[in-house]
Every structure is written in C-alpha cells, then in structure tokens.
Amino acid sequence: MRITKYTHACVRLEHEGRVLVIDPGTWSEPAALDGADAVLVTHEHADHIDVLRLAGLGVPVYAPADADIPRLETI
Template identity: 80%
Template sequence: MRITRFTHSCVRVEHDGAVLVIDPGTWSEPRALVGADAVLVTHEHTDHVDVLRLAGLGVPVYAPEGARLPDLAPLPVSGAALHRRRHPGERPRRPARRDPRRSARLSQPRLPGR
C-alpha cells in the first residue's frame, strides 16, 4: 500500500493497482487525481472537493449521505455502505463482542508516565 499526502487535505491511497483519492479540493495538485479509480469526499467545503475537476474525471465520487455537490451525482456513504467486502472463498467473520467498559477506557487519551 502506498499513501501520498498532497496539499491541505488531499490523500492518495494506492493498493493492489487501485487508486482512491480522498478530499481533492481546490488547493490540491491536479496530479493527485491521475489514474484515480474513485474519490471520497469527507465534506462539502471547497478545500475538500473541487466539483469542476471531479465532474470531468469520470470516476465514482463518494460523499456523505445528503451532501449537496452541484454538477456531480455523488454516491452516498452510509453505515450500510461501509461493510467490508469479502474476497472469493473467504469465510464471513462473526462481529466481535464489545465490552462497553473497555471501549470507554480505550477512547480516553493516555498520557506518558501515567
């Protein structure tokens, strides 16, 4: 896997020949989108999405459900869309049971020496 950070919020993720670009905004370098297979937009601010650049790209654009991006038909990202896809022959995994007490402890920051 190769992860490349571009200006401001843009990140390019390359893995097994596929390319995902996250938040290619108006301040991002156009080369971040070269060869992209899909784009993920975290929110609608222009520093995270350049609608004109993406409209001519011709790849799927994923955005938060209900996002208003004129001139684009973004695919909504919701909880159901985020389930992990299995590879052929892979057995489904049972979700791990979560202990609410453990989750609460893990969400608090740990300071060195404490």
C-alpha cells in the same frame, strides 16, 4: 500500500493497482487524481472538493448522503 499526502486535506491511497483519492479540493495538485479509480469526499467545502475537476474525471465519487454538491452526481 502507498499513501501520499497532497496539499491541505488531499490523500491518495494506492494498493494493488487501485487508487482512491480522498478530499481533492481546490488547493490540491491535479496530479493527485491521475489514474484515480474513485474519490471520497468527506464534506462539501471547497478545500475538500473541486467540483469542476471531478465532473470530467469519470470515476465514482463517494460523499456523505446529506452533502449538497451541485453539478456532480455522488454515489
């Protein structure tokens, strides 16, 4: 498993060819999302989620059930 820490709260986990990115916020480098299979958002503050960047990514985005994240369907 490879774990890469990006700016602020963003963490990228790579294991057996799969990529999970946690909290890719507005301060995170775009490269953190390269090849992502899924995204996990711990809460909806801008430092933990960049809605515009994720909207066009085309991968599942997992977030707390009570998260209010406009323009982004979460699973």
